[in-house]
Amino acid sequence: MKNYNKISIADSARTELHDQLELTGAEISINTLTPGASVPFVHSHKQNEEIYGILEGKGKVVIDGEETDLSAGDWLRIAPPAKRQFFADKTCAITYICIQVKQNSLENYTMTDAIV
Amino acid sequence: MKNYNKISIADSARTELHDQLELTGAEISINTLTPGASVPFVHSHKQNEEIYGILEGKGKVVIDGEETDLSAGDWLRIAPPAKRQFFADKTCAITYICIQVKQNSLENYTMTDAIV
Numbered sequence: 317m318k319n320y321n322k323i324s325i326a327d328s329a330r331t332e333l334h335d336q337l338e339l340t341g342a343e344i345s346i347n348t349l350t351p352g353a354s355v356p357f358v359h360s361h362k363q364n365e366e367i368y369g370i371l372e373g374k375g376k377v378v379i380d381g382e383e384t385d386l387s388a389g390d391w392l393r394i395a396p397p398a399k400r401q402f403f404a405d406k407t408c409a410i411t412y413i414c415i416q417v418k419q420n421s422l423e424n425y426t427m428t429d430a431i432v
Numbered sequence: 433m434k435n436y437n438k439i440s441i442a443d444s445a446r447t448e449l450h451d452q453l454e455l456t457g458a459e460i461s462i463n464t465l466t467p468g469a470s471v472p473f474v475h476s477h478k479q480n481e482e483i484y485g486i487l488e489g490k491g492k493v494v495i496d497g498e499e500t501d502l503s504a505g506d507w508l509r510i511a512p513p514a515k516r517q518f519f520a521d522k523t524c525a526i527t528y529i530c531i532q533v534k535q536n537s538l539e540n541y542t543m544t545d546a547i548v
Contacts, residue, residue, distance in 0.1 A: 319514040320495050325505050333483070334541065337509040341481045341533030342458065343541035344507075359548045364541060365457045367449070369529070371487065379436050389441050391460075393453040398435040413485070413529070416545065417457030421537035422480075425450065425459035429480045429532065432473050 343416040349375065349404035361396040367415040368392045368402075375410035377402050386410065395419070459532040465491065465520035477512040483531040484508045484518075491519050491526035502526065511535070 321338055325331045325346060334343040349355070358378075368377070374387040378401050379394060386402075394400055396419055404410040423429075437454055441447045441462060450459040465471070474494075484493070490503040494517050495510060502518075510516055512535055520526040539545075 320510045322508045340535050341537045357548050359546045362545050364545045392438045394436045416541050418537050421457045421534050425532050429478050430475045432475045
């Protein structure tokens with residue numbers, strides 16, 4: 317495997333990075349929902365923690381029946397079994413990043429994993 | 433642990449999410465380098481793959497001595513042992529996300545991990 321991969325993503329409803337970047341520790345997608353649109357299903361996960369970051373726009377997420385407003389700069393961790401569904405605002409699109417990682421897989425980070 | 437955590441991040445030179453969101457599978461930081469600035473050291477990792485996404489602005493990264501220009505929409509995977517250093521453009525800031533995950537930790541994802 318090469319020491320690094322790089323891609324440039326275009327505007328798209330959904331871009332998945334795992335295969336394009338040969339990721340081995342995460343799947344990452346960048347998603348845009350048009351005004352009034354939603355992910356068309358509720359879902360949960362078997363073993364993956366998901367981290368969502370709102371990059372642009374606004375909307376809401378419903379997690380286990382609890383509704384939370386979202387706008388740019390908001391970040392969430394959602395536990396694997398939580399049932400989730402994302403919605404754009406009725407008048408405004410929302411663009412967000414979704415990061416899937418295996419729950420409890422991180423052992424060290426930053427000061428305990430870096431070599432400076 | 434709660435089924436989800438949510439925070440709103442402010443403009444800052446560096447925001448780290450692991451502790452604030454109780455992440456268990458990743459450390460994630462959002463970083464801004466001002467025009468002409470750089471991360472002040474070269475670093476590599478012991479076991480973590482890093483994924484970088486350029487959110488705004490432009491700059492460059494040097495990976496194992498190879499220089500690559502960066503602009504918004506660029507995404508990179510960098511293998512743990514690769515030596516890396518990020519730089520803002522001389523005339524323009526750069527804002528990027530850095531995601532640390534344990535190399536080879538992802539087992540299933542999306543269609544093989546989700547429950548719809």
